[in-house]
Amino acid sequence: MSTGASDLATVDQALGADAPLPRANGELVFEEPWQGRALGMGVVAIDRAGASWSDFRRHLAAAIAARAPSEGESYADAYYAAWLDALEALLGERGLLD
Amino acid sequence: MDGATRPLGELPGAGLSDAHDHHHPRPASTVELRARALEALLAERGLVSTDAIDAVVELYENDIGPQNGARVVARAWVDEAYRARLLSDSNRAIAELGFGGAEGDNMVVVANGPSVHNMVVCTLCSCYPWPVLGLPPNWYKSPPYRARAVSEPRAVLREFGVEIADDVEIRVWDSSAEVRYLVLPMRPDGTEGWSEDRLAAIVTRDCMIGTALPSALEPARS
Numbered sequence: 001m002s003t004g005a006s007d008l009a010t011v012d013q014a015l016g017a018d019a020p021l022p023r024a025n026g027e028l029v030f031e032e033p034w035q036g037r038a039l040g041m042g043v044v045a046i047d048r049a050g051a052s053w054s055d056f057r058r059h060l061a062a063a064i065a066a067r068a069p070s071e072g073e074s075y076a077d078a079y080y081a082a083w084l085d086a087l088e089a090l091l092g093e094r095g096l097l098d
Numbered sequence: 099m100d101g102a103t104r105p106l107g108e109l110p111g112a113g114l115s116d117a118h119d120h121h122h123p124r125p126a127s128t129v130e131l132r133a134r135a136l137e138a139l140l141a142e143r144g145l146v147s148t149d150a151i152d153a154v155v156e157l158y159e160n161d162i163g164p165q166n167g168a169r170v171v172a173r174a175w176v177d178e179a180y181r182a183r184l185l186s187d188s189n190r191a192i193a194e195l196g197f198g199g200a201e202g203d204n205m206v207v208v209a210n211g212p213s214v215h216n217m218v219v220c221t222l223c224s225c226y227p228w229p230v231l232g233l234p235p236n237w238y239k240s241p242p243y244r245a246r247a248v249s250e251p252r253a254v255l256r257e258f259g260v261e262i263a264d265d266v267e268i269r270v271w272d273s274s275a276e277v278r279y280l281v282l283p284m285r286p287d288g289t290e291g292w293s294e295d296r297l298a299a300i301v302t303r304d305c306m307i308g309t310a311l312p313s314a315l316e317p318a319r320s
Contacts, residue, residue, distance in 0.1 A: 005153075005154050012229075028158060032127075032130065034130040034134070036155045036159070037137065037151055037155065040152070041137050041140065044145070044146045044154055048144075084133055084136060091140075
């Protein structure tokens with residue numbers, strides 16, 4: 001099936017070791033449904049906006065570094081919250097959220 | 099479009115999430131509301147649609163596919179020097195093709211031959227070389243496979259439709275967090291002169307776990 005969007009291998013490669021998707025033994029970890037939707041939303045929006053994955057990776061790494069870890073927050077929680085930060089930053093930078 | 103005044107229930111994704119959450123009702127968290135609001139905004143800008151997001155999530159959750167491993171095998175079939183490197187330093191040879199990272203860092207490739215057949219199991223859990231094979235099939239994680247692959251591999255292989263002659267040794271490799279195995283199957287007869295791409299297409303996931311044999315007659319199933 002083709003969705004026209006980047007496949008997972010492409011995303012994995014693009015994110016590299018800086019900001020790898022949360023996984024457990026290879027499988028993506030979504031602790032709540034919104035996390036999966038956040039991932040899908042990012043992939044679709046980045047592709048449709050014609051944005052580059054390296055720009056997104058830069059924003060994501062910065063967002064992860066900028067977030068203060070909160071009590072009881074899992075890696076997936078923190079990661080996908082940072083993912084939203086990064087997506088907003090990337091699309092905002094391109095004037096798409098005005 | 100007057101998206102700002104729509105009730106929350108009409109926001110993209112909201113219905114799905116509510117339907118899934120009914121057995122443990124709780125107020126949506128702040129970050130979840132934020133995700134929904136962003137999705138609604140992006141939908142208005144034409145950057146996402148609920149269907150497109152659903153399609154990506156479904157695709158990602160299901161399988162990334164064994165195509166990376168298949169390319170490694172196909173290269174080894176056409177390039178003797180690559181095959182030698184693959185068997186002596188699997189990580190480096192796999193990295194040559196641009197694959198690896200994370201849990202693919204400790205790969206060992208084991209080659210089938212006329213007198214030996216290899217198969218892979220993880221008796222403890224479900225350790226698996228996902229950077230080259232994608233996500234593990236459900237049977238790989240099942241307790242019966244994990245136990246029986248060791249105690250009666252020949253019978254297990256028969257159930258997969260693979261008959262291994264009695265004079266062929268079966269070696270079972272137990273994957274772990276430290277070492278993940280990949281089977282290099284024998285190149286099947288009838289594939290002389292095939293391109294690397296065509297060869298890769300007949301290398302299925304199960305061939306690289308050792309529970310199937312590649313065939314020149316059968317197209318790869320996904």
